Amino acid sequence: MRGKPSSRGCCWWFLVVVTLALVYDAIVYTVHKKTEKSEGAAPIPGPPGAIEKKYDDALKIAMQFFDIQKSGELGHSNRFSWRGDSALTDGSQAKLDLSKGMYDAGDLMKFGFPMAFTATVLSWAILEYGDQMAVVNQLDLAQDSLKWITDYLINAHPEENVLYIQVGDPEIDHGCWERPEVMSEKRPLTQINKSSPGTEVAAETAAALASASLVFKSDFRYSSTLLKHAKELFTFADKYRGSYSVSIPEVSTYYSSTGYGDELLWAASWLYHATGDKSYLQYVTGKNGEVFAQWGSPAWFSWDNKLAGTQVLLSRLTFFGNKDTANVGLQMYRKTAEAVMCSLIPDSPTATKSRTDSGLVWVNEWNALQNPVASAFLASLFSDYMLSSGTAKLLCNGYSYKPSDLRKFAKSQADYVLGNNPMRMSFLVGYGENYPQYVHHRGASIPADAKTGCKDGWTWLERKEPNPNVATGALVGGPFLNETFVDDRNNSMQAEPTTYNSAVIVGLLSGLVTTSSAVQSFT
Ligand SMILES: *[C@@H]1O[C@H](CO)[C@@H](O)[C@H](O)[C@H]1NC(C)=O
Numbered sequence: 466m467r468g469k470p471s472s473r474g475c476c477w478w479f480l481v482v483v484t485l486a487l488v489y490d491a492i493v494y495t496v497h498k499k500t501e502k503s504e505g506a507a508p509i510p511g512p513p514g515a516i517e518k519k520y521d522d523a524l525k526i527a528m529q530f531f532d533i534q535k536s537g538e539l540g541h542s543n544r545f546s547w548r549g550d551s552a553l554t555d556g557s558q559a560k561l562d563l564s565k566g567m568y569d570a571g572d573l574m575k576f577g578f579p580m581a582f583t584a585t586v587l588s589w590a591i592l593e594y595g596d597q598m599a600v601v602n603q604l605d606l607a608q609d610s611l612k613w614i615t616d617y618l619i620n621a622h623p624e625e626n627v628l629y630i631q632v633g634d635p636e637i638d639h640g641c642w643e644r645p646e647v648m649s650e651k652r653p654l655t656q657i658n659k660s661s662p663g664t665e666v667a668a669e670t671a672a673a674l675a676s677a678s679l680v681f682k683s684d685f686r687y688s689s690t691l692l693k694h695a696k697e698l699f700t701f702a703d704k705y706r707g708s709y710s711v712s713i714p715e716v717s718t719y720y721s722s723t724g725y726g727d728e729l730l731w732a733a734s735w736l737y738h739a740t741g742d743k744s745y746l747q748y749v750t751g752k753n754g755e756v757f758a759q760w761g762s763p764a765w766f767s768w769d770n771k772l773a774g775t776q777v778l779l780s781r782l783t784f785f786g787n788k789d790t791a792n793v794g795l796q797m798y799r800k801t802a803e804a805v806m807c808s809l810i811p812d813s814p815t816a817t818k819s820r821t822d823s824g825l826v827w828v829n830e831w832n833a834l835q836n837p838v839a840s841a842f843l844a845s846l847f848s849d850y851m852l853s854s855g856t857a858k859l860l861c862n863g864y865s866y867k868p869s870d871l872r873k874f875a876k877s878q879a880d881y882v883l884g885n886n887p888m889r890m891s892f893l894v895g896y897g898e899n900y901p902q903y904v905h906h907r908g909a910s911i912p913a914d915a916k917t918g919c920k921d922g923w924t925w926l927e928r929k930e931p932n933p934n935v936a937t938g939a940l941v942g943g944p945f946l947n948e949t950f951v952d953d954r955n956n957s958m959q960a961e962p963t964t965y966n967s968a969v970i971v972g973l974l975s976g977l978v979t980t981s982s983a984v985q986s987f988t
């Protein structure tokens with residue numbers, strides 16, 4: 466743990482400070498832990514406990530939105546009378562089957578970067594909370610939705626250094642308001658390759674496939690295929706470094722990336738969990754960690770920034786890990802994860818001020834609910850790691866907090882989403898008495914028997930009546946900072962749902978639906 470500061474050139478003093486801080490904390494921590502232990506205060510939850518009905522109901526609703534977003538041939542799995550087969554020829558111009566995957570939001574684009582993130586988070590939720598999903602009969606559905614995306618991602622990667630990262634042209638797509646089932650416009654493909662690299666999207670796709678290889682490990686053949694693609698994509702991402710927002714400037718209108726370092730670390734962390742290969746651990750804790758990890762600076766977890774997720778995921782290794790993982794790099798990830806957690810607990814000395822008056826974490830006007838829900842998912846995980854490892858205390862600038870403080874925060878965000886807010890509105894469509902009626906979603910806004918297409922379909926956007934179809938499980942963008950919400954179909958800032966919102970709310974609700982101990986390893 467002490468390292469060799471003098472060999473680190475300019476940064477030795479930084480490492481000395483950090484090392485001293487770690488040693489000091491470790492002592493304080495041990496003392497605290499001892500005290501707690503002797504009081505027998507660290508409860509370990511064991512197998513799934515009592516089911517909380519509110520979260521059970523909400524989880525069953527949230528899970529359904531993935532079905533609504535499915536592209537391709539739906540077959541028996543279709544649970545919605547107003548959905549049918551669509552985009553069956555996606556990818557055909559490249560002789561690929563890109564018919565599966567999921568539409569991004571209220572539109573009919575397949576954006577690979579956020580879609581892969583959706584898959585990674587859904588995999589993570591299944592790996593951590595699959596037993597809890599199973600007790601409320603949601604595990605099979607979650608796995609089915611995950612596979613719907615990973616089947617697509619495998620097909621989108623036909624050569625080592627080629628990945629198709631988009632189906633559809635946003636200008637064409639957004640020029641229409643139509644049901645996916647009747648779509649007839651051109652669906653051009655966009656690829657990254659050696660000359661136009663896209664490190665963040667290749668790495669996120671690697672993370673998705675590596676994490677899914679763990680979910681599907683009982684299916685040896687599928688799991689190996691996932692892992693093979695994950696490894697190749699990570700190598701492609703790392704070897705040909707460049708942001709897709711730079712290589713292909715057109716992508717930056719919708720999912721512009723602010724950097725690819727976080728995805729490289731996130732992908733390598735997942736590959737380490739999937740393979741146990743130490744080179745991936747060295748990758749994240751060595752020079753790449755120093756360059757990209759922003760140790761010590763908490764960040765918000767989102768489709769664009771995976772640092773907080775990486776810190777929490779790597780914290781598993783320090784909570785449950787074997788001795789050889791006690792390296793300074795991993796300790797830095799753990800420390801930063803703790804800083805994130807301290808920023809979330811409302812009465813911590815380092816609590817973030819980015820909250821509404823009634824306590825919702827609030828960072829962005831667009832899709833405001835992504836950050837609080839994603840943060841609450843991480844808080845739920847961290848709290849369960851603490852409980853399962855018998856770690857009684859989290860120290861925030863000298864103040865100490867319990868796992869239950871993190872879980873309380875996680876519940877507060879979920880409860881806000883489900884209607885405990887000044888608007889008395891549930892932002893999860895289909896849950897509760899009062900939820901958005903004008904969700905910005907083409908399929909939900911157009912009756913299944915409508916004869917309209919691309920252009921004449923706009924009348925359905927403009928119509929004053931509520932949506933004819935309920936977009937069950939959609940987690941819409943959410944409230945403004947002043948806790949108001951304008952339920953208007955053209956208000957895409959607040960009233961549009963996304964598939965990645967569904968991934969984080971499903972993760973959060975799976976964590977809250979009941980309790981169990983966290984597994985020590987995914988393998
Ligand atoms: C590589 O990708 C870019 C950006 O999508 C594309 O314009 C170019 O045609 C691709 N190169 C090849 C050889 O297909």
Ligand SMILES: *[C@@H]1O[C@H](CO)[C@@H](O)[C@H](O)[C@H]1NC(C)=O
Pocket residue numbers: 926927955
């Ligand atoms: C919907 O909003 C867009 C801008 O976001 C605007 O250009 C368009 O005119 C609006 N349509 C209607 C019917 O209000």
Ligand SMILES: *[C@@H]1O[C@H](CO)[C@@H](O)[C@H](O)[C@H]1NC(C)=O
Pocket residue numbers: 945946947948949
């Ligand atoms: C709340 O905030 C939104 C967005 O900033 C603003 O348009 C609206 O007028 C505000 N409403 C009230 C009641 O202050």
